[in-house]
Amino acid sequence: MKHMATIKKERVRKIILDTKSSSDLVVKMELIDTLERIGVAYHYREDINEILCDIHGDGQGIGDDLHMTAMRFYLLRKHGYHTSQDVFLKFRDDQGNFASNDLDSLLALYNAAYLRVHGEEVLDDAVVFTKSRLQCMLEHLDPRLVEEVQCTLETPHFRRVERVETRRYIPVYEKKATRDEHILEFAKLDFNILQTLYCHELKALTIWWKDFQAQTDLQFARDRMVEIHFWMLGVVYEPQYSYSRIMLTQLVIFVSLFDDLYDNYSTTEESNIFTAALERWDEEAVEQFPAYLKALYINILNTTNVIDEELKHQKNMHTGLAKKIVIDIAKSYHAEVKWRDEHYIPTSVEEHLQIKFQCAPALVCK
Structure with missing residues (x-):
């Protein structure tokens, strides 16, 4: 073909x-x-x-x-x-x-x-x-x-x-x-070739996601892996960006997990220590967490580190960006938790967007 x-x-x-x-x-x-x-x-x-x-x-x-x-x-x-x-x-x-x-x-x-x-x-x-x-x-x-x-x-x-x-x-x-x-x-030929490539990407993502789920208590979270990969095809579909789609899918899955965690499941204290630990990127901080957060935290760190190592191997100028994105996502959701607990209502759309635009991917999971 x-x-x-x-x-x-x-x-x-x-x-x-x-x-x-x-x-x-x-x-x-x-x-x-x-x-x-x-x-x-x-x-x-x-x-x-x-x-x-x-x-x-x-x-x-x-x-x-x-x-x-x-x-x-x-x-x-x-x-x-x-x-x-x-x-x-x-x-x-x-x-x-x-x-x-x-x-x-x-x-x-x-x-x-x-x-x-x-x-x-x-x-x-x-x-x-x-x-x-x-x-x-x-x-x-x-x-x-x-x-x-x-x-x-x-x-x-x-x-x-x-x-x-x-x-x-x-x-x-x-x-x-x-x-x-x-x-x-x-x-027709090109469409089928790309579809085959996308299926290979989904296979790799499914293996990663099943392993992630097996190690992590995600009863609070939606399973949106296939949906998010489809979104990433809307962002970048060309064959040469196959790894980009896989990486973006993994990062946006984290956005979805954070959306469920911060908005619906974690307590204020849990969200505080989780966000602070991510900002330090500290594996030892896991000892402070309740059981359901420990594996989630470690797996997020490990996946993000793997992404950054791959970008470094590719001599990509954005090495380190994945880590920054994950931290910014967490900080964005944590800021909303503070607003919720303080019963604070932003005075303008612009004030709300100042937080959301710290990490634009967070917008897609709302």
């Missing part, structure tokens, strides 16, 4: 190089959009960036086509290029509505508008207009199009988890009359 994928990968590269030399902006944008949605764009980032530079430098090649204007805006802003909402002004009528009933144009505008920033009123209006118009069109659409529109209304492209979108989009692309067979075949 890998050999065939390599062959298909180079055939798709040939398609990209041919497109790069073309002067047709529409073809370039449609190719990039396809490669990203079907999940193989990560193989060709350098080539795609060069095409995006061409698209950014030539805004005249799409004329008065709302669909292509919206796609250009979406691709450029998604990849960090400056592009103004003013490109949509010419498509509005005197009442501020967008003069289009074309389904593809409305979908493209809806997705583009969700990349707006605060204060972009044209895009705010575009979201309201396109959402209303698309909802009205649903009952009159071909059943094959209804699913795509409903999916877009529920979750605009920019908010989708890339691997989930890849799984959803491959069969959609397969039904398109304009599909390219080389791109389709490569996407």
Whole structure:
């Protein structure tokens, strides 16, 4: 399978190089959009960036086509290029509505508008207009199009988890009359290769987690290992980051354990000594703990030390960061315990976030 994928990968590269030399902006944008949605764009980032530079430098090649204007805006802003909402002004009528009933144009505008920033009123209006118009069109659409529109209304492209979108989009692309067979075949092969890799990661994590559970009293905690690994695929899915996913899964499992421990199970005194011991990273402090905390504490220290040793072996510049993250997580939850015991209510969202942003991973387990 890998050999065939390599062959298909180079055939798709040939398609990209041919497109790069073309002067047709529409073809370039449609190719990039396809490669990203079907999940193989990560193989060709350098080539795609060069095409995006061409698209950014030539805004005249799409004329008065709302669909292509919206796609250009979406691709450029998604990849960090400056592009103004003013490109949509010419498509509005005197009442501020967008003069289009074309389904593809409305979908493209809806997705583009969700990349707006605060204060972009044209895009705010575009979201309201396109959402209303698309909802009205649903009952009159071909059943094959209804699913795509409903999916877009529920979750605009920019908010989708890339691997989930890849799984959803491959069969959609397969039904398109304009599909390219080389791109389709490569996407299927690449998807299955990555799925196999993810299964190997889950196997390694399952062995680690079963061993962790066997040594530790976790009756108070939720078992979220598979769920958290899935989250990490949303953070970083590329094959070269396999160890990163395993490491992040282990660390976020600790976040989940701390969430259950500090919020629901430990006493104030137990949370005090547990946090203080972690800050010192002191194995001997285990003698102060009740029985259920001893093995948990030692296993957290051991796993974190293994992660840091592996990062050191890889000559990674973030050696030591795992330890800092674990300590920051504990301090963040401990601060909330203090607030709870003192019946203190933060005076602003910002005050609460000052604690939570000490360790952003803690946010995902709430």
